[in-house]
Amino acid sequence: MSDPTSLPARPPLPVQNCTPNLPGFTCGLDATLRVVSGKWKPLILYFLAQGGPTRYGELRRSVRDVSDKMLIQQLKELEADGLVKRTDYKEVPPRVDYSLTTLGLSLAEALVPLCTWGTEHMAEVSRVFAEREGWTRRGHQPTG
Amino acid sequence: MSDPTSLPARPPLPVQNCTPNLPGFTCGLDATLRVVSGKWKPLILYFLAQGGPTRYGELRRSVRDVSDKMLIQQLKELEADGLVKRTDYKEVPPRVDYSLTTLGLSLAEALVPLCTWGTEHMAEVSRVFAEREGWTRRGHQPTG
DNA sequence: ACAAGTATGCACCTTTTGGTAAGTGCCCAA
DNA sequence: TTGGGCACTTACCAAAAGGTGCATACTTGT
Numbered sequence: 001m002s003d004p005t006s007l008p009a010r011p012p013l014p015v016q017n018c019t020p021n022l023p024g025f026t027c028g029l030d031a032t033l034r035v036v037s038g039k040w041k042p043l044i045l046y047f048l049a050q051g052g053p054t055r056y057g058e059l060r061r062s063v064r065d066v067s068d069k070m071l072i073q074q075l076k077e078l079e080a081d082g083l084v085k086r087t088d089y090k091e092v093p094p095r096v097d098y099s100l101t102t103l104g105l106s107l108a109e110a111l112v113p114l115c116t117w118g119t120e121h122m123a124e125v126s127r128v129f130a131e132r133e134g135w136t137r138r139g140h141q142p143t144g
Numbered sequence: 145m146s147d148p149t150s151l152p153a154r155p156p157l158p159v160q161n162c163t164p165n166l167p168g169f170t171c172g173l174d175a176t177l178r179v180v181s182g183k184w185k186p187l188i189l190y191f192l193a194q195g196g197p198t199r200y201g202e203l204r205r206s207v208r209d210v211s212d213k214m215l216i217q218q219l220k221e222l223e224a225d226g227l228v229k230r231t232d233y234k235e236v237p238p239r240v241d242y243s244l245t246t247l248g249l250s251l252a253e254a255l256v257p258l259c260t261w262g263t264e265h266m267a268e269v270s271r272v273f274a275e276r277e278g279w280t281r282r283g284h285q286p287t288g
Numbered sequence: 289a290c291a292a293g294t295a296t297g298c299a300c301c302t303t304t305t306g307g308t309a310a311g312t313g314c315c316c317a318a
Numbered sequence: 319t320t321g322g323g324c325a326c327t328t329a330c331c332a333a334a335a336g337g338t339g340c341a342t343a344c345t346t347g348t
Contacts, residue, residue, distance in 0.1 A: 025262070025266055025269075025270060026186075026187055026208075027186070027187070027190060027259065027262070027263070028258070028259040028260060028261065028262030028263030028264070028266060029186040029190065029255055029258050029259040029262055030186055030187070030262065031262035031263075031265070031266045031269045031270070032258040032259070032261050032262035032269075033180070033181065033186060033258075033262075034269070034273065035269060036177070037177065037181050038305085038306095039305080039306070042170075042171070042173045042174055042177060043170055043171070043174070046171060046173070055324095055325095056324080056325055056326080057323080057324065057325075060325095067306090067307065067308075067309095068325080068326065068327085069306085069307075069308085069309095069326090069327080069328090070306065070307075071326095072325080072326060072327080073306090080272060080276060081269065081272050082268060082272060088325095092313095092314060092315065092324090093314065093315055093316085093323070093324045093325080094313095094314080094324050094325045094326080095324080095325085096324090096325065096326090103265065103268065106261065106265075107261055107265075109257075110257040110258050110260065110261035111173055111257075111258070112257070113253075113254040113255075113256070113257050113258075114172070114173050114176045114177070114254050114255070114257075114258065115171065115172040115173040115176070116172060116254065117172065117176055117250065117251055117254035118169070118171070118172030118173055118174065118175035118176035118177075119171070119172030119175075120172070121175070121247065121250075121251075122169055122172060122175045124226060124247065125169075125175045125176075125178070125179060125225065126169060126175070128224060128225050128226060129178065132224060182335085182336095183335080183336070199294095199295095200294080200295055200296085201293080201294070201295080204295095211336090211337065211338075211339095212295080212296070212297095213296090213297085213298090213336085213337075213338085213339095214335095214336065214337075216295080216296060216297085217335095217336090232295090235294095236294085236343090236344055236345070237293070237294040237295085237343095237344065237345055237346080238294050238295045238296080238343095238344085239294075239295085240294090240295060240296090
């Protein structure tokens with residue numbers, strides 16, 4: 001009956017919507033991950049979702065440890081993907097700000113469950129990563 | 145009133161839960177992305193969520209174009225992260241299967257909105273990617 | 289005996305991603 | 319005149335991710 005090889009009566013599939021569609025994407029999730037993956041993109045999305053239109057410099061200061069090159073690059077990609085809008089006020093000294101588009105906002109909304117999951121299971125995930133990488137090297141007080 | 149510089153009365157923040165927490169993760173989303181990013185991981189999660197315990201070979205055939213090295217590697221990582229369980233039946237010829245853990249299943253559930261988003265906006269995303277990369281090289285009729 | 293299938297491991301290489309440091313053109317303050 | 323802030327840009331480099339192909343040890347089928 002509970003023979004692992006037969007696997008009867010599957011409970012409701014959690015990851016539906018994941019049907020291979022357009023060329024280049026294996027599924028919706030794949031498409032999504034391509035636009036959000038990038039070391040700083042989630043953070044950028046996060047800050048823009050929170051703060052609304054944000055100037056470059058401010059964003060730069062908000063997203064800690066990001067370099068100019070990286071920030072610009074990720075912003076450009078997000079812009080090219082239609083997730084953020086860049087507004088250049090053509091002033092001098094330069095003034096530019098970035099905000100989420102409707103698409104970007106909808107993505108940010110879709111990300112909420114992932115944020116929640118990550119927050120809830122961060123301890124587990126963190127623990128496992130700590131061992132894989134040399135994470136405790138600087139000594140941020142492990143167990144002892 | 146709708147002066148872009150003043151931004152009054154923010155609507156509800158969509159990406160809450162994204163508060164910097166444990167060392168190594170900037171936010172929950174960051175933690176989540178670290179465990180799901182990997183070229184084949186979403187697909188693996190997808191198939192496991194659909195099919196339940198799946199033998200290596202079957203998975204290999206399901207996840208099209210994946211190589212042994214990659215599949216094994218991603219499975220190992222997913223296993224190390226506590227998302228999938230590997231069962232070795234110690235038979236000969238070898239028989240091993242992979243299934244989602246409770247944690248893996250909960251993640252798969254959290255991924256659903258992303259799948260949906262990706263599916264809904266795949267056309268847009270695909271279009272933009274087509275131009276960025278050399279996507280049209282095989283000639284799937286561009287504009288001209 | 290030989291090929292094929294089973295689930296991996298390993299060596300080597302290319303591509304992608306991320307990071308550092310410097311420079312640009314413009315203005316303002318000291 | 320020097321220095322700083324603004325929003326970038328560029329050249330170069332290191333690290334991570336991904337890919338190819340061969341090897342293993344054992345069994346079944348031809």
